[in-house]
Amino acid sequence: MTKTNSKTTKYQYQEYADIDTGYQALRWHEPVIYELSRKGSRNEIIPNAEKEIQVKVGDITKKIPKKICRKTPAALPELSEPEVMRHYLRLSQETFGYDSGVNIGLGTCTMKYSPKLNDQLAKLPSIAYLHPLQPEETFQGLLEIMYDLRTWLCELSGMDEFSFLPRGGGHSVYTNACIMRAYHRANGNLHKNEVITCAVSHPCNAGCPSTAGFKVIELHPNKNTGDIGLDQLEAVVSDRTAGLFLTAPYDTGVFDSQLGEYAKLIHSYGGLVALDQANFNGVMTRMRAGDIGADLMHFNLHKTFSTPHGSAGPGAGAIGVKKELREYLPAPLLEFDGSQYHLNYNLPKTIxxxxxxxxxIINVLKAYAWIMSMGEQGLREASEWAVINNNYLIKKMLEVRGVDIAWPNRRKLQEARFHLQKMKEETGIGSAEVNLRIADFGIQTFFESHEPVIIPEPVTPEASEAASKEDLDRFVEAFHQISKEAYSNPEIIRTAPHHCTIHQTNLEPLLDSKRTKVTWRAYQKRGLS
Amino acid sequence: MNPGERKKKLGLIVNPLAGIGGRVGLKGSDGIETVKKAFAMGAEIISPQRAMETLQDIYPFKDEFDLFTYPKGMGEDEAKACGFSPIVLGEIVPDQTSAEDTKSAARKMVDLEIDLILFVGGDGTARDIYEAIGDKATVLGIPSGVKIHSSVYAVNPHRASELIKMFLKGSAPVREMEVMDIDEDLFRKGQVSARLYGYLQVPHEKGLIQSAKSASLGAGNNRTIAEAVVDGMNDDYYILGPGTTVKAIGDELKIEKTLLGVDVIYRKQLIGKDLNEQQLLGLIEGKNAKIVVTIIGGQGYIFGRGNQQISPRVIRKVGKQNLIVIATKNKLLSLKGPLLVDTGDSECDNYLSGYIRVITGYNEESVWKIEC
Incomplete structure (x- = not known):
């Protein structure tokens, strides 16, 4: 146990920690597991196999190739089973998520509640023990699930073919950029090297085409409407335009009213349109990318389709294309001949x-299970509730002193970009500070904004259909209290959090790779600096 | 403060006369005659108040730094009034301070390796600081002057204290900001003529900076922008405006581009330095030419501030289609509104209005609206 963790140390902001926020996180004084190690401690020993089996199987350790065998035992900590259980249970109690608090802060991420039933399905041995190298005729059931999901997503998006190969949203946009590049090359249009996007699309809409070798031209939303506007697009589109990458609805909750016009304009110059519908939550069964002229698009199964995400995965992107682009999709493609499902690797033009x-696969399975349980009507209602919840949140949030909203006259779908510019001007407290304080209320820290930050001091929560009115009210109530603190005693906020497992830490050293120790061994060798 | 780190040194220079012209409608306070006139009209000294607003904010952190300042009204009085025990440098004649005092204070502070020099004043004070120390120290302006065109000032004294706190924590990176000023004699006669005088090193909030997550290939800095411009060059004449972003093109081509002047290059060679309107018109007569400019100052001007040599006649001759605007994304994002033009010729300003692509990195452009 290190000295700073000692229970006897008085917390320097104890008076702030005594303010009632209705929440106190568990705080274990839990050392690193290596520090708990005692030489000779151990778990029960698994008994040896019966003699007969031993004779038949022989020494299985001999069957492990020599070159992958350790020469010395691994430097593992030595603990008893209850000590290990206690350690990890305590660590798990110090985490925060949908199962432990109000989780409506992470706009653009659609952190909706994912039913446990779907987790159970994914854990079934018949799924968990499948091996990807099995012959396809031995997992026809899973292929059927994938094929059905593909068909439903085609129906929801108005596209002709889907692939589940991308591992997330950015990977999906990159894959679509590669398809766009392959398409123009195949048509001999090497001069088409410019991609147009906008500052309120997800940043991967600029980053991924850039990685794929395109020049990226970034538009900006009109300050009154929040749309990019046909006039702005007309000013930059040309014969060099390879395509348009836009997020719909935008990151700001605004659905661009002229998307169809943009698609027509881009097509008239021989370009393609790629829509990012990672967050499809406000428009399920209400609009289809294919109907308004998209040639490529993607969903994030781990957002809209209720498969869990966060803490680095696992994500799952699903890209949809029109039939003209099917042959460029990554391999394998899923096909059905009327009796059997096949994985088709024979795609000469594939990227x-x-x-x-x-x-x-587990995300594909969970998305399948979720759509099955919702049905078409259920998806429609989920989007309605997501939009209603968000608009209730907007109404209530704008009653908080120092909180404003970008594009106030524009209707928002499933999320909105609030901002605290007035609060920052008047109190010095902005969104970064409020975000540290809100954790003290048992509320997930909120998403501020994607880059580029065109609205200073941003706050972008997203209620989703899963939030109750009580959750929404709690979120707003926390904002009211924090606003009062900002205008009366901002030090409470500047030194927050006070009710969380960890108080404010200096993150600067974490950004310096030379000072960061990511393994126990590195820490032992070099210590903290 | 991390163990082993030395205590930070803050400097404070107050220009006690800054801003006194404003309240009596004199448009600026430079020059002894103006100051006398202002006092005669009942002007009050406001800069000490501005300095104290910041000092009160940072008082709770006083143990984290040593405060160095100049005697009496140039900082000592204000610091003591706020409870500080500052280390006082130099000597002055009270009530008769001049630009020379500001300059010598700044020089002394550079000698003492002050980490951050705060100065209270207006554009004239910023110019004095720039002339005295250039980029030899990190500085931050607390605005008190009538007119502020320089971007070296915090928005107000309270935002200055926020920046100081961040700087003390080591979380406010430093960047070059413009020192701009208007000729005050002309200004009082109703003529606006802003000039770019140079650049100072100023801390800024990280909020507007692109994080590594979003930085696409080649995003963001003067060098990648310069590479993009140079790779796109043909046999036209290139008129290069002032500013560090444009100067980086010279660095990329290994030629001596002037920082504050307008130069011309042809086939990647410098053929004219620090040129005026007539010389520019002479050079491009009958030739294909392009203009490369960046945003000058915090307000977003691309013409009419600091680059008047590129006149309406030059702009028309070159043509809007041959205008290349370059700027870092951070600079664009820190603007409050659209890009601006004020060439002094409203027809030319109208001609320039509309959407324009701004080169922000290699293979990266950002579309902004020019308004007039």
Whole structure:
């Protein structure tokens, strides 16, 4: 146990920690597991196999190739089973998520509640023990699930073919950029090297085409309408335009009213339109990318389709294309001949392999289960509730002193970009500070904004259909209290959080790779600096 | 403060006369005659108040730094009034301070390796600081002057204290900001003529900076922008405006581009330095030419501030289609509104209005609206 963690140390902001926020996180004084190690401690020993089995099987350790065998035992900590259980249970109690608090802060991420039933399905041995190298005729059931999901997503998006190979949203946009590049090359249009996007699309809409070798031209939303506007697009589109990459609805909750016009304009110059519908939550069954002229698009199964995400995965992107682009999709493509499902690798024009095997299968399965349980009507209602919840949140949030909203006259769908510019001017407290304080209320820290930050001091929550009115009210109430603190005693906020597992830490050293120790061994060798 | 780190040194220079012209409608306070006139009209000294607003904010952190300042009204009085025990440098004649005092204070502070020099004043004070120390120290302006065109000032004294706190924590990176000023004699006669005088090193908030997550290939800095311009060059004449972003093109071509002047290059060679309107018109007569400019100052001007040599006649001759605007994304994002033009010729301003592509990195452009 280190000195700073000692229970006897008085917390320097104890008076702030005594303010009632209705929440106190568990705070264990839990050392690193290596520090708990005691030489000779151990778990029960698994008994040896019966003699007969031993004779038949022989020494299995001999069957492990020599070159992958350790020469010395691994430097593992030595603990008893209850000590290990206690350690990890305590760490798990110090985490925060949908199961432990109000989780409506992470706009653009659609952190909706994912039913446990779907987790159970994914854990079934018949799924968990499948091997990706099995012959396809031995997992026809899973292929059927994938094929059905593909068909439903085609129906929801108005596209003709889907692939589940991308591992997330950015990977999906990159794959679509590669398809766009392959398409123009195949048509001999090498001069088409410019991609147009906008500052309120997800940043991967600029980043991924850039990685794929395109020049990227970024438009900006009109300050009154929040749309990019046909006049702005007309000013930059040309024969060099390879395509348009836009997020719909925008990151700001605004659905661009002229999307169809943009698509027509881009097509008239021989370009393609790629829509990012990672967050499809406000428009399910209400609009289809294919109907308004998109040639490529993607969903994030781990957002809209209720498969869990966060803490680095697993994500799952699903890209949809019109039939003219089907042959460029990454291999394998899923096909059905009327009796059997097949994985087709014979695609001469494919952009190649974008990931191993067939995609993130557990997310595909959970998305399938979720759509099955919702039905078409259920999806429609989910979007309605997501939009209603968000608009209730907007109404209530704008009653908080120092909170404003970008594009106030524009209707928002499933999320909105609030901002605290007035609060920052008047109190010095902005969104970064409020975000540290809100955790003290048992509320997930909120998403501020994607880059580029065109609205200073941004706050972008997203209620989703899963939030109750009580959750929404709690979120707003926390904002009211924090606003009062900002205008009366901003030090409470500047030194927050006070009710969380960890108080404010200096993050600067974490950004310096030379000072960061990511392993126990590195820490032992070099210590903290 | 991390163990082993030395205590930070803050400097404070107050220009006690800054801003006194404003309240009596004199448009600026430079020059002894103006100051006398202002006092005669009942002007009050406001800069000490502005300095104290910042000092009160940072008082709770006083143990984290040593405060160095100049005697009496140039900082000592204000610091003591706020409870500080500052280390006082130099000597002055009270109530008769001049630009020379500001300059010598700044020089002394550079000698003492002050980490951050705060100065209270207006554009004239910023110019004095720039002339005295250039980029030899990190500085931050607390605005008190009548007119502020320079971007070296915090928005107000309270935002200055926020920046100081961040700087003390080590979380406010430093960047070059423009020192601009208007000729005050002309200004009082109703003529606006802003000039770019140079650049100072100023801390800024990280909020507007692109994080590594979003930085696409070649995003963001003067060098990648210069590479993009140079790779796109043909046999036209290139008129290069002032500013560090444009100067980086010279660095990329290994030629001596002037920082504050307008130069011309042809086939990647410098053929004219620090040129005026007539010389520019002479050079491009009958030739294909392009103009490369960046945003000058915090307000977003691409013409009419600091680059008047590129006149309406030059702009028309070159043509709007041959205008290349370059700027870092951070600079664009820190603007409050659209790009601006003020060439002094409203027809030319109208001609320039509309959407324009701004080169922000290699293979990266951002579309902005020019208004007039």
């Amino acid at each position: 190649g392999k974008t990931g191993v095997f067939y995609g993130v």
